[in-house]
Amino acid sequence: MSDPYSQPNREWWAQRWIDVLESFGWVRRLARARTYAREGNVLNIDFKGSKVAARVQGTAPEPYKVSLSLDPFDDDQWSYVIESMAERAIFSAKLLAGEMPQNIEEVFTANGLSLFPFTKFDIHSKCSCPDPANPCKHIGAVYYLLGDRFSEDPFVLFQLRGRTKEQIIEALRQIRSAGSEVNGTTAQDDSLASQSTADQPNVSAPLAVDRFWHYTEQLESSLVVIAPPPSSETVLDVLGSIPLKVDSNAEAAFTQTDSQALTDHLKTIYQIVSQQAILAAMKAGDAT
Template identity: 50%
Template sequence: MAPKRGFGATWWGRRWLEVLESFGWDTRLRRGRAYARAGNVLEIDIKPGVVSARVQGSRPRPYRVSIEVKTLSDREWERVIGVMAGRAVFAALLLAGEMPRDIEEAFRQARLSLFPRSAGDIRTDCSCPDWANPCKHIAAVYYLLGEKFDEDPFFLFLLRGRTREQLISALREKRAARVEQEQGEEIAPASPEPAGPSLEGQLDRFWDEGEELAGLRFLPVPPEVEAGLLKTLGPPPFWKGKEPPEVVLAGIYRLISRRAQEEWPGDSDRGAS
């Protein structure tokens, strides 16, 4: 017997379903979950602000479902991206296919919301004769959307009006402008250092360790995104494995990271040898 199809495998996928349930749709959503698990959603297409789907019901011809979500304006997106650009980890996580944990807080700071705030933010239509909203066909599509969000968090942003390319490009542009501004700020001139002994006077110590080396500290920290670089680069052209390379190599990366932390613990007084 095949395992039950699960939805909301990621925190953002679960959050999507929780938001819908908060609108008082619990019972209706449960009716659609069985349809979704049975594979009755034959086709789903996500575009900025609109989801189109075909759902097999009790009749021979599949029903057509449309879900519209209010998109953010250009000015609203500019506010959100301005907040996100202030945190370098956001771009790193998103490029690795991870949704930042505090993404909702970033939207709140911009006085906006990533997820629909109310049922009024969503408009739906189904060609079935059921007048209930959501009907089980619409509810099934809601669950499939949660699954799509699990696979790629950028679908959430697409539903709000921005493609992956648009979002990443805007983030990079904002980050670059911020770094350029910081580098352009006036820096107080450093005090001149006292002249040290000449090179000729200490040739016999040329290959010795300097005193400053004793103060050197290694502080390895866990990455924000596990195997983030591999996820960003994607599979190499020669890859023939059934699983993505980051999944296959994850164990090796974890082992190397653990060995590095054991070799150079953060509180060690050890320098370099």
């Protein structure tokens, strides 16, 4: 029987949680805990604010009560973190789509924080069983089941640090909306998460690279800043594989290979546009 806690296809944030816990040196205890988690001994996991309450069936007739929590961030700390998230549109788009951005930890470390437990002393846990060891196998089983919860909803990890999904999304939207009003633009990043396949562009339409970006006014040379983007991710990474429409009556149906070929072609276009933008910026700088 395969071990669900050793699967390579687990979401990276859920696997990171497990890796962090196992790095604390609780190998023997966590081995027993994995068996408990795998066999369904964790009867329930409930959240009371940022704290976790669970019941785990052990050898005794009555289930043991387990509590677990991390140190929550205070209001100022969360304010800095959310502002940092809002500055990077890719983060907002992925979080609104229910996915944890790959380099989300950078936002926390940049603000002197750690999203995942940094040491074993960052985890506060208690069990009603007579075993004096911490974590006992009941607490350890809850650790593993929390990893499953993170896979289902990455915002659960944020909740352990003191902010719910609703609070984070609302704060992100307020910041992005305020920034859009100041710049006189419309915030469209939030719509990426809910875009339907019906709204996808016709892949057979010509790709007008020469008109990809057009601006008729002279740029102020002092405002030209050449710098690498904060993330290598693009909207293509947010949307994932392109769902090409398959016509059953067509002589040749689109395949996954066709979808990947189109994605690669669009990525090449992004690179060309990026290079042209850098050259234009350099020429503008030389002209001053």
